[in-house]
Amino acid sequence: MFSLFYGLWKYVFSKIEFHVLILGVHKAGKTSLLEKLKAIYLNSEGLPPDRIVPTVGLNIGRIEVSNAKLVLWDLGGQVGLRTIWEKYYEEAHAIVYMIDASCPSSFEDSKSALEKVLRHDDSRGAPLLILANKQDLPDAVSSEELARYLDLKELGERLYLFEAVSAHDGMGIKYAIEWLVDAMERSKRTQILRTRAGASAAGNM
Numbered sequence: 001m002f003s004l005f006y007g008l009w010k011y012v013f014s015k016i017e018f019h020v021l022i023l024g025v026h027k028a029g030k031t032s033l034l035e036k037l038k039a040i041y042l043n044s045e046g047l048p049p050d051r052i053v054p055t056v057g058l059n060i061g062r063i064e065v066s067n068a069k070l071v072l073w074d075l076g077g078q079v080g081l082r083t084i085w086e087k088y089y090e091e092a093h094a095i096v097y098m099i100d101a102s103c104p105s106s107f108e109d110s111k112s113a114l115e116k117v118l119r120h121d122d123s124r125g126a127p128l129l130i131l132a133n134k135q136d137l138p139d140a141v142s143s144e145e146l147a148r149y150l151d152l153k154e155l156g157e158r159l160y161l162f163e164a165v166s167a168h169d170g171m172g173i174k175y176a177i178e179w180l181v182d183a184m185e186r187s188k189r190t191q192i193l194r195t196r197a198g199a200s201a202a203g204n205m
Contacts, residue, residue, distance in 0.1 A: 017069040018184050019091050023117060024098030025110050026077040029133040032167035033098060034061045034074045037177065040170060041065060058084075068181045082113060089122035093184045093193060094129065101132035101140040101164070111150050118154035125192070127159040127183035129176055136166040159183040 022030045041063035059074040073092075075085055095117065099110045114130075117123055130150075132143040141149075143164040161179050165172035184190050 015064060015067050015069045016185070017071060018093040018181070018190070019071045019073065020094050020096060020180070020184075021085070021088055021092045022072055022074045022096045022098065023085055023113075024077050025100075025106055025113055026079075027103075028077060028098035028100045028106075028110070029131075029167040030074050030077060030098050031059055033096070033131070033133070033165075033173070034059055034072055036167050036170055036173060037061060037063050037072065040174060065177055065181050068185070070177075070181070077113075082116075085117065086120055086122065089117075089120055089126070091193070092123070092126055093187070093190055094127040094180055095123065096129045096131060096180070098131050098133050098167075099146060100134050101142075101146055102134040102137040104141070107146075107149055111152075114150070115152065115154055118152070118158075125158060125187065125189040127180065127187050127189070128155070128161075129180045129183075130160065130162045131167075131172075131176060132162065132164045133167055135164045135171055136168045140164075159187060 022033060024030050038061055058076075061072040061074065063070050063072065073088055075081070075088065097110075097114055097117070100106055118128075130143075130146070132141065132146045134140050143162040147162045161176070161183070163172055163176040163179070165176055167173070
């Protein structure tokens with residue numbers, strides 16, 4: 001009887017773990033977002049903006065939001081590093097895609113890179129959070145303007161949201177992350193990954 005109640009308690013109160021990819025082209029603000037998330041959800045200071053350098057490879061962060069644990073993978077956005085992205089798609093519950101909304105000259109590259117992500121079979125069905133970053137700058141375009149510019153054709157039935165944020169001052173970030181957690185909890189992809197993980201665990205017993 002104890003084991004039955006313990007199992008129920010563990011199911012109800014244990015936090016679900018989600019793996020989230022943070023992608024975007026060079027200097028979109030991915031690492032700044034990761035540091036701001038640490039500051040918001042871990043009550044830590046994180047790195048100050050002037051000490052954040054472009055990611056070469058992978059940065060990993062962990063935060064807790066409501067009843068969920070998020071493992072955040074921040075991948076470098078330089079052209080030569082983007083081939084690494086696809087190695088992480090299969091295990092990702094969701095994708096956060098950062099765009100520097102204050103730099104129109106980067107929009108075409110951002111659109112091309114994102115479309116390639118969405119076409120990949122291993123990313124199919126993953127909820128997508130597109131962040132129009134750097135809203136603290138006066139020339140940043142809105143999330144609505146960015147959505148019109150990107151005019152993505154690959155979204156299908158995927159859960160997605162365009163949101164205006166600032167990884168510098170934190171504007172819009174809590175709302176965006178709360179939407180992401182809710183989307184992952186509702187996503188069919190999450191169920192598929194859980195089933196796959198359960199089958200893998202059973203096979204190793």
